[in-house]
Amino acid sequence: MPSPSSVGLTPRISPHPPPSSCAPRHTPGRLAESAPVQEYLTRSGGWLRYDTGGRTPEGRRVMKIGIIGAGNIGGNLTRRLTALGHDVSVANSRGPHTLTALAEETGATPVTVEQAARGAQVVVVTIPLKAVPNLPSGFLDGAADGLAVIDTGNYYPQQRDGKIADIEEGLTESRWTEQQIGHPVIKAFNGTYSQDILDKPQPKGTPGRVALPVSGDDEAAKKVVRDLIDEIGFDTVDNGGQDNSWRQQPGTPVYGLAKDTEAITKALSEASPERTAEWRA
Secondary structure (H helix, E strand, O other): OOOOOOOOOOOOOOOOOOHHHOOOOOOHHHHHHHOOOHHHEEEEOOEEEEOOOOEOOOOOEOOEEEEEOOOHHHHHHHHHHHHOOOEEEEEOOOOHHHHHHHHHHHOOEEOOHHHOOOOOOEEEEOOOHHHHHHOOOOOOOOOOOOOEEEEOOOOOHHHHHOOOHHHHOOOOHHHHHHHHHOOOOEEOOOOOOOOHHHHOOOOOOOOOOOEEEEEOOOHHHHHHHHHHHHHHOOEEEEOOOHHHHHHHOOOOOOOOOOOOHHHHHHHHHOOOOOOOHHHOO
8 A cells, every 4th residue: 555644655646746837736726625714815925825814714823833844745734734824834854945946836934954843833743754863953942832743754664764673563653753852742644645635625514524543642732733634624533642553553444544533433443553564674
């Protein structure tokens, strides 16, 4: 099965083409499909933004969000969150100069990894698992109080990451990530195909709305993340704490499943803690 949130692996649907070869992704017609308050849209500097006076169309405050990783998941979260009016900074390992096209398309601010968390209420870490130990020391310093860190990562030992002994011995992937960065994380978007972030959002209450599983020990941070996912256009299912997050790792029934709350809940309940050979080193 293809890996939904991988960087450098073949996605189910081809990634969004670069801005130089197509019109901006956030056209009025597209936002009308996924955002309920189109009258908040104004055209500014080549991209479409919400004119909200410091609040999103749903009445929530605009948040400062740092995204570390500009691959398929990171890029499309940047597109979606900027379209919702949030103040997004985006970083990658190659430097801000490589993010000019994404910044021009979305209005996000390209920064270094060291700068991505400054003042941020939410930081999304969406990089290959093998790269997590290489994140700069103190990269979360300067974040806002109550910071919520979203981990979208997956362990692909054969396909990309090589052997990580602690995970092979049973530590959950996101618990391992927590240990590497020294901060609790909320596991989300790890089983989501990147194109679904743009194509599948629906208003709250829509029958059959796609739901995402979410794991984490920090209940306050989990609420921030679940509220943000709801704003993006998806329901959520609480998968419990990080020690339970194996239920949404690669190879489980919920991985890559774009279904409603009932189906996601059922898939989580059917997961086995035993990794199949495909997902072991």
